[in-house]
Amino acid sequence: MAVHPIRLVGDPVLRMKARRVTKIDDSIRALVRDMIDSMYAAHGVGIAAPQIGVPLRVIVIGLPDEEPFALVNPEIVKREGQRRVEEGCLSIPGYRALVPRSVTVVARGLDLQGRMVRIKASAKGGDRDALLAQALEHEVDHINGILYIDHLESLDELQKIDRDAPELEEETR
Secondary structure, eight states, rough: OOOOOOOTOOOGGGOOOOBBBOOOOHHHHHHHHHHHHOOOHTSEEEEEEGHHHHHOSEEOOOOOOOOOOEEEEEEEEEEEEEEEEEEETSSTTTTEEEEEEEEEEEEEEEEESSSSEEEEEEEOOHHHHHHHHHHHHHHHHHTTOOOOOGSOOOOOGGOOOOSSSSSOGGGOO
């Protein structure tokens, strides 16, 4: 298990559509362990493989006080409603913005044993489910080469929360 550096906005791997995983083997399980370590080291609640430089369709979500889980080849199969939520990203440190996200999402993907799983999360279900719904959309966006700033009309909507964060320029989008 290892902590990998988080790739930052401007890194081309973050803009690539990640490749499907064809076989869940020990290398994928090791990747997931590294992703979990990297996510926790960066104090995140979710991470996608491209964020550590691996262009594969693998995400990990670790909600507060819960065991983290991985989804391989995840996709959002249903969305309902819309809400605006404050969001940040490990790949864009020092910034947050209000982003449109779905009220309810249904995602599906494979677990590490290769079984198809479906996860439904809704902001109607309380804070935990609201965060899960948001994290699912955010991480699936990552494996499709989409960053949360792509949902903004302008980078002017970003709120700088860290004085030492680098200035973002329009070219990063």
